[in-house]
Amino acid sequence: MNSAALVLRYFSASLRSQLQYPGSAIMLGIGAFLTTIIDMLAAWALFDRFGQVQGWGLGHIAVFYGVVSTSFALTDFFTRGFDVFGNEFVKTGAFDRILLRPRSPALQLVGYEFRLSRFGRLAQALLVLFVGAAVVGVDWTPDKALLLVWTITGGVALFTGLLVLQASFAFWTTESLEVFNVLTYGGIQAAQFPLSLYAGWFRNFLIFVVPLGCVAYYPVLAILGQPDPLGAPDWWLPTAPAMGFLFLAISFLAWRLGIARYTSTGS
């Protein structure tokens, strides 16, 4: 069985074990939907008071937020294994079992759990995205729809990279590092506002270190049909999501180093 088919087999097994407690999965999903709605309420309160900020309105914010939050919700479905990697695998020695199976460790961690409850977050993110797009009048031509898919794919790559990096650190710390939540959850908060609002150093951080701006701000400008107020060239706007894949590739280098360390120290 090839890797893609095996991942689906893992997911179907994971769904069946979660459906042993269907009430729990449904309640968690509704809870995720409601708590993430609060993100938008905060932005709404802000813009209700100030109207527009540097020409950006609530509709724009909703599109930025919706894109990055959709990417994260999709990532969250299949990265649970990386999220809990330190505590559940390194500390307990369960990673030994992963190494005893003739498949790549990353693939087995993806198969660890398919989080059904994430539908709540995904539904909220898509709702915000398309309502926001309607408010600012985005015309969904095929090329814009395609650009949206590409942007979200880049976002999934970036968030997956963050979780792989978080898991890689666990080879050294043996704990799951909660500090990474600053980059994932905090990143969503930061990326919902246009990069042009931020101070230079923070903008550079979101472009060059953790390139959240490249999987939200730049491509969304192209979707909105607006030039970058900071003067990035037009060709760059739809190209930027590729940075997500670069980040993912670098994260996997750290992951490989981590595994090499694990097999030479056994802890």
Added chain:
Amino acid sequence: MPQILVEDLAKTYRVAERDPGLLGAVKGLVHRRHRTVEALRNVSFSLEAGELLGFIGPNGAGKSTTIKILSGILKPDSGTVVVNGLVPFADRIAHVSRIGVVFGQRTQLWWDLPVSEGFDLLADIYRVEPARYRANRDELVALLRLDRVLDQPVRQLSLGQRMRAEIAAALLHEPDILFLDEPTIGLDAPSKLAVREVVRRLNRERGVTVLLTTHDMHDIEALAQRVIVIGHGQVLADSPFETLRANVLAERRLIIDFAHEAPDLDIPGVEVRSRKGQTLELAFDPARTPTPTLIAAIAATHEVVDIHVGEPAIEEVIARFYDLHGAGEG
């Protein structure tokens, strides 16, 4: 070439030490002290296909490290390890397809899934061809008497049932070698017997090579043709079980109840193991001090109520064996 070849295997760990408490944790961030632990030094042995080897030693002696290196989880610092013609840590994926590993303390099945679904998933993970998988699974289910638990989620199984399911799970891909790490730990007596019976049959009927670590000497007695005693990261003994037994069981015990307070005896070649109230326990080598002679000598000078001749428990003998080699715990 033997199926498992291990030569001059060495492995040291660097263990970070820190003082207890919050202050210790903070100090540990700034300055880490490390202690080097020699887990293995110059371990060599080989195993032919179809052997059943028992691996015994106290905690920290190097058993787990050896199993981890043999199964490809851990890379040795130096030395040679070849299993089925492969170097485990270098050819991990090819290697692990041909071995089965059961850790007594950890499950390899899915807690919330029925046993049969866990088996199906493992067959896909190991790329077992469907027809072979079905035949193999049915055979294992019959051998391990699992038919009644197949539809139950793993979390509902008793420990004994779970261990039988674990062994089946480790064999679905028809490995040539089975590593069993403490397979009977925590099991009740009937489950222990069932596990031993299964391991014996797998070894005899299917020719599976078995490498077993255990603290339970009855496992070794019931199963192992050959025993390796490991302590302080070194092989202390590598011999057929009968040889080990003959060496360590040469000693006899004599427990005597006297009609009066137990006397302080001083007989050459006889060791007083304990003297409590009216009871005395002696240890001696019957080859040098024949049992009847010893009994006659004591009965001639003291009023004896009862005499019991016994053998030391094998656990105790192994423990003394470690003392002899300075290879106790820690």
